[in-house]
Amino acid sequence: MRAVQSPVIPLVGALARKHRGTISFGQGVAFYEPPSEVFDRVRQCLADPAINRYGPVEGIPELQHALAQKLNAQNRIRIGEGNAIVVTAGSNMAFNTAILALCDPGDEVILPLPYYFNHEMSLVMERCKPVTVSTDDHYHVRLDEIEAAITDSTRAIATISPNNPSGAVYTREELAAVNELCRKHGLYHISDEAYEDFCYDRHEHYSAASASGSSTHTISLFSFSKGYGLAGWRVGYMVIPVHLLEAVKKIQDTILISPPMVSQHAALGALEAGQAFIQSKSEHMSRKRDMVLEGLEGIACLNYAPTSEGAFYVMLDLDNSGEDLALVQSLITEYGVATLPGSAFGLSEGCHLRLSFGALSDEEIHHGLERLRKGLGAISG
Secondary structure (H helix, E strand, O other), rough: OOOOOOOHHHHHHHHHHHHHEEEEEEOOOOOOOHHHHHHHHHHOOOHHHHHHHHOOOOOHHHHHHHHHHHEEEEEEEOOOEEEEEEEEEOOOHHHHHHHHHHHOOOEEEEEEOOOOOHHHHHHHHOOEEEEOOEOOOOEEHHHHHHHHHOOOOOOEEEEEOOOOOOOOOOOOOHHHHHHHHHHOOOOOEEEEEEOOOOOOOOOOOHHHHHHHOOOEEEEEEEOOOOOOHHHHHOOOOEEEEEHHHHHHHHHHHOOOOOOOHHHHHHHHHHHHHHHHHHHHHHHHHHHHHHHEEEEEHHOOOOOOOOOEEEEEEEEEEEOOOOOOOHHHHHHHHOOEEEEHHHHHHHOOOOOEEEEEOOOOHHHHHHHHHHHHHHHHHHHOO
């Protein structure tokens, strides 16, 4: 465990709390509450004694059925064609379960940079080797870099789209090419789609498991934390090749026994609210994204104009030779604005900061960017 990096969000959060009034672009959560249908469903289920008992390892039948309908309608993933759904305690758990099912100690998983730090942490905890590969200037995958990193020890390639931490949305062609690369080399494609509901402008979400013939080697991860604002309820799900179901059920039964019953009913309520709820929140998040990009214009120390094609994130590439964590600490203590260091996401060269705008009000975004501009202006001045 000493080899595992310390979670950066609690570290930055603790420092921000010591400096009252800090505006935090730190943790990636949604600014809104869950839909009312969530609470209606929960109130109904509380009268059922079954809510207090263990449920099926892979999730209750009602939620399994509702998820199969959602996946078919929105993701073009048909359940029953060599695949299966397993409900989990969030998509972080789903990734961890996938790695336990696929990998032996010493096996390798390829992570395009910047990675999501919990993915890298999970691999190190399970004594696997994260193999990082560079992406382009807009944080999109380079297929040649990925293929060059494949060895006899490689078990999987993990993609995140829309991406945490960069905000990149990989194209259909990019994801299909990664998926085909996995088929060609006998690897698994772990497709993390926790931010599927947040794509802006012309960018569209694509599920790699929707492609014909992909079900035997694709593991898709989904979450209710982001689109439906259910972060604290800890509920997500994974779509896996059916040949992995026995292994995944062993893991789930050992670690979790079964997904939390009340959270599964909350998820059913969220699905009842459906895309109408999601669409309005995504449009609001898009306006917040526009505010952030506009507020970052003209900052002299930026190497590239920041972009955000999806999710709630912007990654800043700074012309600064200093350590990014020291800069994060300085911005909090001297300017009252919190960000996360790019090094936590594997960006060891240069100086990078991740901004998350998902949890902030428009006013907080405005004032937070003013403080950030002032702080970054001081380092470039």
